[in-house]
Amino acid sequence: MSGSQLWMYHSCLPLVRLCLSNDSNRGNVSSIKFADFIVGFGCATPDGCKLSNQAEGSTAGPKGELDSLFGKVMSEANPLRIAAVSDIHYTKSSKGALQELFVEASNTADVLVICGDFTDFGLPEEASVLAEDIKAHVRIPVIGVVGNHDFESGKNAEVQSIIEQAGVSLLDGDTAEVLGVGFAGVYGFGGGFGQQMLNAWGEPLIKAFVQGAIDHSLRLEKALTRLTMKRRVVLLHYSPIRDTVNGEHPELFPFLGSSRFEATIDQFEVSAVFHGHAHHGTPEGKTARQVPVFNVALPVLARSSGKQFLLYEI
Numbered sequence: 001m002s003g004s005q006l007w008m009y010h011s012c013l014p015l016v017r018l019c020l021s022n023d024s025n026r027g028n029v030s031s032i033k034f035a036d037f038i039v040g041f042g043c044a045t046p047d048g049c050k051l052s053n054q055a056e057g058s059t060a061g062p063k064g065e066l067d068s069l070f071g072k073v074m075s076e077a078n079p080l081r082i083a084a085v086s087d088i089h090y091t092k093s094s095k096g097a098l099q100e101l102f103v104e105a106s107n108t109a110d111v112l113v114i115c116g117d118f119t120d121f122g123l124p125e126e127a128s129v130l131a132e133d134i135k136a137h138v139r140i141p142v143i144g145v146v147g148n149h150d151f152e153s154g155k156n157a158e159v160q161s162i163i164e165q166a167g168v169s170l171l172d173g174d175t176a177e178v179l180g181v182g183f184a185g186v187y188g189f190g191g192g193f194g195q196q197m198l199n200a201w202g203e204p205l206i207k208a209f210v211q212g213a214i215d216h217s218l219r220l221e222k223a224l225t226r227l228t229m230k231r232r233v234v235l236l237h238y239s240p241i242r243d244t245v246n247g248e249h250p251e252l253f254p255f256l257g258s259s260r261f262e263a264t265i266d267q268f269e270v271s272a273v274f275h276g277h278a279h280h281g282t283p284e285g286k287t288a289r290q291v292p293v294f295n296v297a298l299p300v301l302a303r304s305s306g307k308q309f310l311l312y313e314i
């Protein structure tokens with residue numbers, strides 16, 4: 001998927017209005033969800049209101065412009081509930097394993113984000129099991145980035161295609177927008193943190209390794225530049241800060257993330273960052289400019305809160 005992506009409000013505009021008008025009674029809103037209105041207005045699934053490259057406000061005529069403006073103003077005035085998880089590591093025998101997570105997230109959040117390691121060995125068969133569960137149980141938009149496990153079998157293109165066909169919008173230097181909140185994502189890379197961060201010096205293999213993180217951080221920078229709204233969220237698989245990998249063996253830190261992403265994030269006004277990958281890490285930290293960073297790897301969530309996803313409102 002490439003280019004700036006936008007949930008198409010136009011064909012689904014009534015659902016945006018209704019959904020937001022109920023936000024003033026948010027205490028009772030749990031039974032009134034984004035996806036319920038998608039179904040109610042003929043956009044049968046999140047696919048029906050799929051991300052597209054269509055520019056916001058492109059509906060022709062004054063009414064279209066007013067509708068677009070209404071949707072934009074109202075969506076920017078209301079919180080977005082994000083259900084965040086990572087490292088779900090689906091196997092060939094995982095059918096139904098995360099049904100409860102998917103149903104509860106659909107009942108309590110406006111969007112589900114999954115920060116990589118969808119599969120255990122990067123097999124298309126694993127992705128297919130997950131795709132069936134997503135199609136059966138998720139009723140809200142899903143945005144994600146892939147993880148290193150999704151590359152393991154060298155069939156990552158097929159794995160990504162299967163996941164995308166289930167309605168998941170995978171970001172790789174791309175952006176997406178849900179109800180006025182922008183999302184920028186890359187899966188990232190390693191290299192280490194702070195003064196110990198690896199630099200491009202010496203052997204070609206070291207330079208190539210470092211270049212991986214540099215390339216990803218440049219793509220993240222370009223994606224963030226394209227997001228013009230006030231609320232912006234970054235999705236990564238690898239960590240941008242040391243704090244949220246704490247708990248892992250220190251020898252692994254260089255392979256769990258890179259401060260290059262923290263530097264990129266702190267160039268922009270970012271509301272929150274979600275990542276995974278560090279299964280034994282720490283749930284929460286902050287960048288140097290105090291942007292909240294959440295390690296939402298499933299094992300971290302289970303250990304720290306007993307929950308299967310983090311519910312975060314911005």
Ligand SMILES: [Fe+2]
Binds near residue numbers: 089147277279
């Ligand atoms: Fe993982």
Ligand SMILES: [Fe+2]
Binds near residue numbers: 147
């Ligand atoms: Fe990982």
